[in-house]
Amino acid sequence: MLKIGKSEFDEIRRHGEETYPHECCGVLLGQMREDERVVTSIARCGNTRVDSPQNRYHIDPRELVRVQREGRERGEDIIGFYHSHPDHPACWSQTDLAEAHWFGCSYVITSVEKGKAAITNSFELSGSDESDKEFLDEKIEVERAKT
């Protein structure tokens, strides 16, 4: 299960609307627990796939190093990633799976249809190594802001 605050959830979706018709991408930071990941902040990232941004994304590892360092200073770990699928379902593709290597992390995908965020789904990358990796459907629990 992925637990995320409404503010961070809305931010992920908004990012996809802002970059439409290109894919957006970013990092989920927080804590890993036994059967769940809890998001405490997100970090927007640039998409280096300027050759095909409408259906491909790539995060510069240099940016990940910075995000990881800044997250560590706040007591957060990288627990997942998000990206958008412009005018395409919020389902993982063979490309998404082939390029996924952060086992035990959440991969969140938002479909953005004609510029509006539609469905957001999350998938856990499961398996022991590259030979048996798979995406498992994961429930997203959006926590309302405390008043």
Next chain:
Amino acid sequence: MTKINIPTPLRQYASKQPTVEVKAGTVAEALSGLVAKHPDLRRHLYTDEGKLRSFVNVYLNDEDVRYLQKEATAIKDSDTISIVPSIAGGW
């Protein structure tokens, strides 16, 4: 000692530690020291032929070692090595 940051997916193979310290003079020696301490990491970092997997990025502080001297890059005690698996995809 040089610090090596272990990404979340690999910590289970490094006794759940977020960082591992090794004494080494080059990136190659540091990674060798790492897998010597934690042998289960080897297959996740290296192919059967002993090469770093293509999706494993190794950073020395803020520099990708591919653009330095690769695994022959010299390191100091105050340096930090980060192992960063690639993030990419798309529909």
